[in-house]
Amino acid sequence: xxxxxxxxxxxxxxxxxxIQAATMHRPTNxxxxxxxxxxxxxxxxxxxxxxxxxxxACMAILFLVELSAFLSTEMDTQIHLDxxxxxxxxxxxxxxxxxxxxxxxVTVDMLxxxxxxxxxxxxxxxxxxxxxxxxxxxxxxRNLEQRDIIHxxxxxxxxxxxxxxxxxxxPITTKEFPTFIADHDYTVVDFYAPWCIWCQRLAPTxxxxxxxxxxxxxxxxxVSVDCAAENALxxxxxxxxxxxxRFFSAKDGPEHGIGDFHKDRTVDALKTWVESLAEDLKHDxxxxxxxxxxxxxxxKFPGCxxxxxxxxxxxxxxxxxxxxxxxxxxxxxxxxxSHVVNSLEVGNPLPMGITKAVQRVATDEFMRSDPLRxxxxxxxxxxxxxxxxxxxxPTDIEIPTTWRxxxxxxxxxxxxxxxxxxxxxxxxxxxxxxxxFSPMVVxxxxxxxxxxxxxxxxxxxxxxxxxxxxLIDAVLVKVFKPKKL
Numbered sequence: 001x002x003x004x005x006x007x008x009x010x011x012x013x014x015x016x017x018x019i020q021a022a023t024m025h026r027p028t029n030x031x032x033x034x035x036x037x038x039x040x041x042x043x044x045x046x047x048x049x050x051x052x053x054x055x056x057a058c059m060a061i062l063f064l065v066e067l068s069a070f071l072s073t074e075m076d077t078q079i080h081l082d083x084x085x086x087x088x089x090x091x092x093x094x095x096x097x098x099x100x101x102x103x104x105x106v107t108v109d110m111l112x113x114x115x116x117x118x119x120x121x122x123x124x125x126x127x128x129x130x131x132x133x134x135x136x137x138x139x140x141x142r143n144l145e146q147r148d149i150i151h152x153x154x155x156x157x158x159x160x161x162x163x164x165x166x167x168x169x170x171p172i173t174t175k176e177f178p179t180f181i182a183d184h185d186y187t188v189v190d191f192y193a194p195w196c197i198w199c200q201r202l203a204p205t206x207x208x209x210x211x212x213x214x215x216x217x218x219x220x221x222x223v224s225v226d227c228a229a230e231n232a233l234x235x236x237x238x239x240x241x242x243x244x245x246r247f248f249s250a251k252d253g254p255e256h257g258i259g260d261f262h263k264d265r266t267v268d269a270l271k272t273w274v275e276s277l278a279e280d281l282k283h284d285x286x287x288x289x290x291x292x293x294x295x296x297x298x299x300k301f302p303g304c305x306x307x308x309x310x311x312x313x314x315x316x317x318x319x320x321x322x323x324x325x326x327x328x329x330x331x332x333x334x335x336x337x338s339h340v341v342n343s344l345e346v347g348n349p350l351p352m353g354i355t356k357a358v359q360r361v362a363t364d365e366f367m368r369s370d371p372l373r374x375x376x377x378x379x380x381x382x383x384x385x386x387x388x389x390x391x392x393x394p395t396d397i398e399i400p401t402t403w404r405x406x407x408x409x410x411x412x413x414x415x416x417x418x419x420x421x422x423x424x425x426x427x428x429x430x431x432x433x434x435x436x437f438s439p440m441v442v443x444x445x446x447x448x449x450x451x452x453x454x455x456x457x458x459x460x461x462x463x464x465x466x467x468x469x470x471l472i473d474a475v476l477v478k479v480f481k482p483k484k485l
Contacts, residue, residue: 047476055469062461066454073448075362082394082441089311090412092435095343096306098321099378100336103127103304104262105241105323110310112317120324125308149327150264156204168210170223174233180223181254186278188247188270189257190224191234196242196329202265209267213274220274227331238302240335241328245270247277265327305342314437322430330428337385337431341372344433346392346412357399358409362444368413377418377431384420385429391415393438398445406445413442 098106108125111117156162169190172180181187190206192199210222227234227242237246237257246257259277263269310319321337323330346369350358359367377386393413398406423429449457 045477047480048473051469051473051476055465058465058469059462062465063458066457066461070449070451070454073446076445076447078443079440080443082439090314090346090437091348092310092312092319093343093345093349094306094308094310094319094341094433096321096431097130097340097342098304098306098431099338099340100238100302101304101321101323102240102302103129103306104260105325105328105330106304106306106321107324108306108308108310108319108321110312110317110319112313112315114313114315114317116313116317121310124310125306128305128307130303130305150266150269151201151205152266153201153204156208156267159203159207162204162207162211167207168214168222169206170210170221172223172225174230177225177230177233178254180221181248182250184219184221184250186220186247186249186274186281188220188222188245188261188274190222191227191237191239191242191244191246192224193227193242193329193331195228198327198329199243202243205265205267205270209270212267212271218275220278231333234331235334238334239331240323241325241330243328247274249281251281307342312435316434316436318432318434320430320432322428332423332426332428333382335428336379337429338376338378339386339431340374340376341388342374343370344372344390344414345370346390346414346435347410350409350411354399354409358397358411361399361446362395362397368415369411371414371416372418375418379420379429383423383425383427383429385423385431386418387421387432387434389417389419390433390435391438392435394441396441396443398443400446 106127107120109117109119110121162168190199190202192202194200206222206224213220213222225233227239245261247259247261248254248257252258258281261270261273263273306321312319321339323335372388379385391414393415395411395413397409397411399409400406421429421432
C-alpha cells in the first residue's frame, strides 16, 4: 500500500515512519518481550521449513513422553528407625502340618529373651487329625490343657508278688504278634519301655487288669510288648509315646489297631473301655465314636494339622512344636518332626480390599509376608529336626485414598533361613521357629510428578527444542546460504 511504501522509504532513509512513530509512543512497548519484525523483512528457506517440521515432530514426541511420565507413578522406598512401632503384643499366625505326630501329643511352646516362657499353649490353638493321604479325618478341637489322670497302682500288689501265681499279662514278641492277634477275637496290648516311669507305674495295674479279665472269662486277651526288645514291632505300629495301650481285633488283623486308651489308668476304667469297644465291634459301629477314629486307614501314618495364633513381644524369641504328655514318655528314636508349613505370617490379617490395594502399590519384593508357605521339611534320619530362623522387617505401605489422602498400612515381611539340627540320642527333637524383629522400618509409597513439575518440564521441552533447532538453522544458513523460495 502507499502507507507501507512510505514507511519503508522512511526506514531506508534512516527516519521514523508514521506506524513506528505511533508505536514508540506507547508506554507498554518498553515491556514487550515478544516484538515481531514486519513480514516484509523476513524470508523463508528450505532448511528452515525442514527444521520447523523436525521441531514440531520432536515437540510432539517429547510432549507425549512427558505426559506419560506425569500420568504414571513410581515406587519410592525409604528406610528409617521404627519409632512408632506397636507397643503391645504382635500377632503370629501359623498353620503347620505335622506329618508323623499324633494330635494327642502335639504341644506348642513359646519363649523369648525377656523371660517369657509359655508351655503347652492352649488358647487360640486348634488341631485336625489327618490320614496318610493328608486329608483330615476328625476335628480334634481346641488344644485344651492335658488333664490329670488317675492311677490305682498303689491299690494292687507289687509286680513281684503278682507274678508269684503266674504272669497274666503275657509278653509277646514280634514273631508271635501276628499269630496271637489272628487267634483271638480281641486283644489289648500295652506297648511299654522298661526305662519309662509311667510304664513302671502302670505295670501293677496292667497285671491286675489281665487277672481280672481272665477271671471273668472274657474274650479279650491282655498282653504286653517290650519296645526296647521288640523295637521293629513298635516302629511298625508308630509307637511314639510310652505306655501306649492299643486295641486289636482278629477281624481287622495285626496291622492296625482299633483305638488307643487315653482315660484313667485304673482297672475299672480299662475294663469298661475294652468291653465297650468289643461290644461296639460286634455291631460294627465302632467307627461311629470319634475317640475311636484312629485307624483302619492311616493308623500307620498319624498326622496333625496345628493352626492358631500367638501374641509375642517385639524381642527375639521362638515358638516350637514338640511331642509332650503329662503321663507318657517319648522315644527319641521314634519321634519324627517332619512337617509342612501351610502358612506362617506376622501381624493382623488384612481385609481383602486392603490386600488388593497393597498389591497395587508394592511389588513382589515387598510382599514376602509368608515365604515358607507350602514348603515341606522332611527328616530322613533319627535325632534330627528342622529349625527355622525368621527376620521380621516392619513395612509401612501408603495407600492413596480419595481427595488425595493417604492411608498407611503396617505389614511384616519375613526373611527366612532353615536348617537341620542334630539332637542327642536321649533328647526329644522339636520343630523350632525363631524370630527377630528389625528396629528399622521400610516405608513404601507410589509417587508421581506434581502438576507444576509437569508444566516446568513441558516449557523446557518446547523452549529448548525451539532454541536448539533455531541455532542449527542459523549455522546452516551461514554455512550453506540456501536459496530463497
